[in-house]
Amino acid sequence: MRSKSFFLFPLFFILGLALVQCSTSQTTDSTQNNKIAPSSNLTRTEAETRSKLISKTHYNLKFNLESADTFYTATAEIHFTLSAQTETFLDFKSAEILSYTINGQTKPAVYENYRVQLAKDDLRKGENTVAINFKQNYSKNGRGIYRFQDSEDSKVYIWTKLEPFDANHVFPCFDQPDLKATFAAEVTAPKEWKVVFATLPTKQSATDGNKTQWTFPDSPIMSTYLFSLHAGQYEVWNDKYKSVPLRLFARASLKKYVDAAYWFSITKKGFGYYEKEFAYPYPFKKYDQLLVPEFSSGGMENVAAVNYNERFIQRGPASREEKENLANILLHEMAHMWFGDLVTNKWWDELWLNESFATFMAFNAVSKATEFKDSWMSFQRRGKLTAYIEDQYPTTHPISTEVPDINATFNHFDAITYSKGASSLRQLSYYLGEDNFRKGVQRYFKEHAYTNTTLTQFIGALEKASETNLRTWSIAWLRNAGLDTLKVTPECQQGKLSNLKFELIPPVNGDRPRPHRIPITLYTTEGKNVKAWPIDDWKTDGSNETRAITKSLPCPEFILPNGTDVAYIKMLMTVDHIKWAEKNLHLISNAQARGVFWNQAYLNLRDGSVKIDDFVKMYFAQYEKEQHTAIVQQFFTYWTAISMYAPNRTNIEVTIRNTILDQIEKGFWEQTTKASDPLWKKTLLSSWARRVETEASQHKLADLLDGTLDVKPLEIDQDTRWILLQRLSAMGYPNIEERLFAEKAKDTTENGFKAYLAAEAAKPSLQAKTKWLEEMNRPDANWSLARKQSILFSMFPSTPKQNQLRGEFRDQFYKTMSTLNKRNEDVSYNKSYANLAPMGCESNLIQELDNYINSQDWNVVTKKVLVIQNAENKICAKVQSR
Template sequence: MQDLPSLTRAEAEDRAALIHVDRYDVAIDLTSMLDGADFRAVASVRFSCRRPGATTFADAALTVVSATLNGVPVDKSRISIGRIQLTDLSEDNVLVVESVQSQTSHAEWVHRSVDPSDKAVYVWTSFEPDDARRAWVCFDQPDLKAPHRFTVTAPAEWHVVSNSADPIVTAVGNGHRQWAFPDTPPLSTYVPVIAAGAFHEIRSQRAGYDLGLLCRRSLARFLERDAEELFELTARGLIFFGDRFGFPFPQRKYDQVFLPDMGGAMENYGCVTWADSSVFRSPPTYNERRRRAGVLLHEMAHMWFGDIVTMTWWEDLWLNEAFAVWAAHWAAEAATPFTDAWSSFLVGGKLSAYAADMAPTTHPIRQPVEDVCAAVASFDAITYSKGASVLKQLFAFVGEEACVAGLRSYFAKHAWGNTRLSDLISELQQASGRDLDGWTAGWFDASGTDQLRLEAGEAGGHLLHAAGPNGMPPRPHRLNIGVYQRDESGAALVRRDVVSVETSGERTEMVDIGDAAILLVNDDDLTFASVRPDPATTRALLDSAHYLPSALSRALAVSTAWDMLMRGELPAADIVGVVVAVLRHHPADTLIEPYLSLVVDAADNWSAHPLRDYLLEQVADLCLELATQQPQQKSVIRALAETAITADQLTRLNAMADGDIDLQWRVLIRLAEIDTVDQAEVQRLVAQDPDPDAWIKALAVDAAKPDAQTKEAAWMAMVNHTVPVGSIGVIRRAFWRRSQGQILAQYADRYLDILPTLDRGGMIPAITLSAGLYPSAGVDEEFAQRAVAAAQSETVSPVVAKRVITSTDLLTRMLRTRAM
């Protein structure tokens, strides 16, 4: 499949101008997949042609058994890799193609998985952006939407789900059943889905919807434990979005299927699929529950923005994804218990967006996409998190009431059709009465991050100075500046006032706001910018972040400090000090887990070598304090398992983990890193763990050892796709240990050698492996230069090259900060 053509924008526009797809009828045969790899389909595509006699092509990246157009066999010379040429089209046409897809082990497009614990088989599809062509013949572009009707024949013991509700199920002999699903609404080719296997299913009737949760049988107990929360979040989300968009979800059935070997999640209409790593094998922490709720709401938002209304072409992919990120946080705060969603976003996704915007691979949020291959490379933190941040700024700029009105009009006008960004902006302009053309160009068509600095004015007031990236004019910003004073006791800060500012140009004069202990620029986190308070209070902000009164204000102080770290303005010891102080003074903060993640990263990866053990010990001591006094004990012990360094800390860690299998695995990984793990304990835990994937945790223990043989085995398990793509992060964190630089040095060159092969498993594996295998230990500036050169080779795909260059930028920043 290496030479598959990538559909160009010009080809898509020509094809959309020529044909209209009326419907797909797809008969799928899964009966041989109980024991074999072949996914068989017969697809009948009805379409009309606006210029009879013309020629076009259908997409078919699979083995074509037979093909007929209007009852006439298609000559084999017209069937090439990925495409079937269709000549002499009639006004109305029927294309029928029988096909086989035998490549079903890549954890992409069509995948067959065998549960190692009970040998049950599961088959699933996932198509974004253009992988439907790998399952059956189609016109694989987003603006040729059509109803799909699926008929699936499968082993009798299997359960089959798709987009539509209420299939008719009949026995067809030979131990098989046939599932006939009703027509879907008009859908783009990337959002239909088939999932089949020996699923455990849970259903609930909520808010007028029939909600389903499905997973492999071996995970049933874990899904049952969390089902009530998942059902409640789903119902609340459907109600919230239906009300806010003025367009209730139009189908009664809404399924969520947790799949083995899958990475991420996919917004298939009415049947969302997830990596089953989201079925947590031990009771989830607060932060894990919040992240899972965010994914649930993100994919649900796509039902409207992506499925019901779809972008015309992939240059608006950013809007599809950014809207879902923004909407998920909006809904979480308004309709779920996770009312701190934007605060967690600030110290998580938004920091990753700032980092991506600093890298050489930064790009405008909206950019030309000449082919689908380029679209795949656009799945990044700018598309998702920066885009969501800019949409949040848009809400602040025009007001929530106007945005809601604009969205309602947008969905009412364009349901089941395709749009461009201009269609959405037109509705928002009409609803708000504001001209958004200049705003749109500034925010969407230029890369980089503005910097906002507060300075003392000439007449005693203040001046907000805005600088655009790379000498460009700054964007317009709508933001707040919080004015904080010490309370009477001097032990806390209170917000005395908030000054709302709308900038235009480089200088914005402000009223005299009087004396203040801290002036917090971008309070309430309304805009996307690198912000600094006036020089007189920058140090005060770092020293007093823990005195700020709200979770969001403290998160903004921490994110400002992190931005300074990333830009080489602050050493790791200072960021550790800021975060440790915040956690020590606010141990019940719901952001404790993302804060711990930041402080562990700073101490472990950003610190100067002589200070590393000292800073890790500091963080571990903090964890020991917090573990005795706050409810999120499990999160704290997990961080302790990453930082414990003294004999006393390790002893206390081991005692705290007793009785919790998840924590015991983390202890063993830590002991493996320092080469004191007892292999008998690993085997005992494998036997005790009810998780069918306990072998992955045992592999992580081996990966952490400073041992050439076990390192090699872990490396090959990742490279050869033995480890499910959704679990790569578990192994890579154990594998790349800064303390083991000497033994890991060889893998730097080996990583560069495999770059040309990393895209062969599809988009998600390419993204995961190119970033996940990137060396973070045993490398230096010389490696960074070689990595960039290797990524620029013509043999390396754009999606892989982008991850390499972005990761190299982060490595370079780390190395520079370590030298401070």
């Protein structure tokens, strides 16, 4: 699964990056801290007991779907074999059971606490059958089975999302990954609907009542969380890869925006790359991809029927960045067809491996099989930087942790799971050599196809292929949290390099540093040029070293570790590094190395090693000289950081801050107007518009909307118009109400309504914000989580006025957040609301929020959001104190 925009933490948490508290003990049952009824949970111990007992499971499922209903009816017939006659249970969330039969006997179901109890006396050793007829409501939170009615044409769409523990929201089942099963389905739906399952239908029959019955044969053996069902008036496109049918589905109202040819092109390139890389053909008989409305993640790797978020459809020409992002998500989910679907984790403590592998392989595939050859630079500026940041929060955790129950799983869908894990696999591939890593992966698929595995089996396959003992590496990298820091010091004699001193600094509260293999490049200036002097990699078991240099090399002016970004490490910087880069960084020919430097400088700014004044000077010296698009986009992240970190307590500080930001705004506007490629111009304009503050820039936004200012050859599409309007609304631009109403009337789509909600919530008025919070929480409002998040994630954009309002909102936030925590009805909503926590650099605010966090018992997922927000507040205070 690809998490939405990597993670659902808002922009202000990591200052412009697209993202997303561990319990103190990694082995404590999380029901103690999560306060979720134990019955809606499943412990690892329970799963292990059930796994030893149950085998040969098969589900015959019959669904009856009606267009107008907010519920559906179904029958689940479950066949399984018991190794002993003993009681067990089925997982089943919030349904109404209409009838219950076990081994031919109809009786009242013992259904309580979201479990159907299967009594010992009703079971037998050997084969058993349970049949349950039930009624179930569709969900509103993007989990389980979801129903969406398009406001534009009233057409209905149904889809499922079941990872990690939501198959039991759809039908009763043994909902754990190592109880793989086969599934057959019969679905009755309105005749104009299409129905999609893990297999292609063998029969479609007309029934009474203007409906069609779809019959689907047995699926491949798979875990319950990989089951899927889609139904509705989807539009469909068809193609083929070798003998594998390819289909693409989307809402009818979005048909004109779907570039099916591009989807199929990337899909075929991905299959070609993976089949060769894994030495294993695509394991299923068809491959469907479905764009589904209000999907709560980026994508989900259901067997042979992958879900995608509709944000991958643009209502205008797609920029290069948008096309690359789409290629990446397509190949991320495709990688799961092998790693996740063909071979599946035994339990959720290996979730990190599932997602890390898909992330690692997707960037590899995109860089080697598509036009986006520098795709790893996109990983560097988004995923990897996010991982570096999260790995230094108090909420950091080892890549691989004990997951005692399902609820603990939700605490680990983060940048450490995805991006640090992917970085560790990239480092491991470099450490072992790409060929050895590839052979190990091929061995793994060959030996474990259609089974469940653990980390030990994956590492074992790599050890055998590389003839390397990885026990020390595994413990150091996977069982320890935090980020190592490297300090490299040259020792020179008579202008020549004699020694390099390597010093590894372990993470705060860490053990000892990890093993690494790190490329090292020395730099000198020659006139107006910079010369790179690559030297042998530094390979270490975690120990420090002083390396004697035997080659004749000049004394370096600057040393950059990890210029190719294959390692996961922080470089300790000094003011001398910053001053050299201020003059010379743009002269380094390797764009990857320049991008690595900027990320490292940003990390050193955040931890106080680099002063904000020095960072800003370097920024101004370099940002107009940089030509690589990926690095230019990094500059937008740093723009947001500067706006947040620049002190504005006194009149003089406010003047300095405004002068700095005015200069940045003017510089990027000039870059935008000069850009000749309309798609690059679109990226620049959108990024610029999201950050501007000055009146002059606000007038430009209004003129662009009115058509009195143009940025030819770019045509402003509908989605870009909403970006401009949302910023004008956040700034309190005159007559914004009339503009928003007019745009809402013009854009009657669901996307348009959510964009309108975001713009309304962004207004610089507590009264307006409170109005929308009350509106969405009315008992009769029945809003989806997606609509609520449109408001919550747009409430306090980054501006001085909005920061002031956020401070005034504190008391209301504390009161509401405490109420939500006590009710704990929807963890996803509570987590989203927690993003409104106080933000600022003042010591009294930091202490206040710390006291609030420590004042009550929190769901660990919600607490993590709060702790991270205050960690950001403390970082801001540290930066300003320098």
